[in-house]
Amino acid sequence: MSNDDRNERHKKAMQRRKEIVDEKIAQAQTERGVFIVITGNGKGKTSSAIGTAVRSLGHGFKVGLIQFIKGTQATGEVLYLQDDPNLYLHQMKTGFTWETQNRDADIAAARETWSHALPLLSNPDIHLVVLDEITYMLKYGYLSIEEVLPAIMNRPAHQSVIVTGRAAHRDLLENADTVSEINPLKHAFEAGIKAQVGIEW
Ligand code: ATP
């Protein structure tokens, strides 16, 4: 095939693709916030949610970041974002379960952390609420799906929510607008490479 033929063929293919994309854009008419779940065993769930939070903050929106994390070490993203007046941040920080071995204390910490999420999920001034690692609170039964899902689904119409964590409850997957499952094809840790500051936390 001559170069001209190839260019012509490419141009036609691009035109067809543009028509399809334009049609899809024309069909997407609903304007409302979305409920996103980022799950799976691969690396990139929290960092994806934080990336979207930065995206919102960059446009001057208010963002709530509630982290159901056990580690007490400050992450780079929190060090970077914590002074942003548009960010409402709360972290559970209970220490690891296998260290505390106190289920009642874990439940109390989860409930206390959830109590910081609830007002955000009913505040129309908040553009995006990130519920980082909340899937484990449901998995361990520290929080119930019967209280978490309605709070997400009844949020203000223009608010978006991102839930992260492995083994997301199926009711979350069913009700979410967007679900991404990150599949670990490889992870450096398995090759004996140490977790690194600025990359892993
Ligand atoms: P990140 O915060 O890097 O986006 P994540 O939120 O997808 O990761 P988590 O399950 O929350 O992953 O685990 C957090 C930590 O575990 C991070 O340091 C991350 O690099 C690491 N990690 C994530 N997935 C894996 C994996 N498949 N194997 C080993 N370590 C992992």
Ligand code: MG
């Ligand atoms: Mg994470």
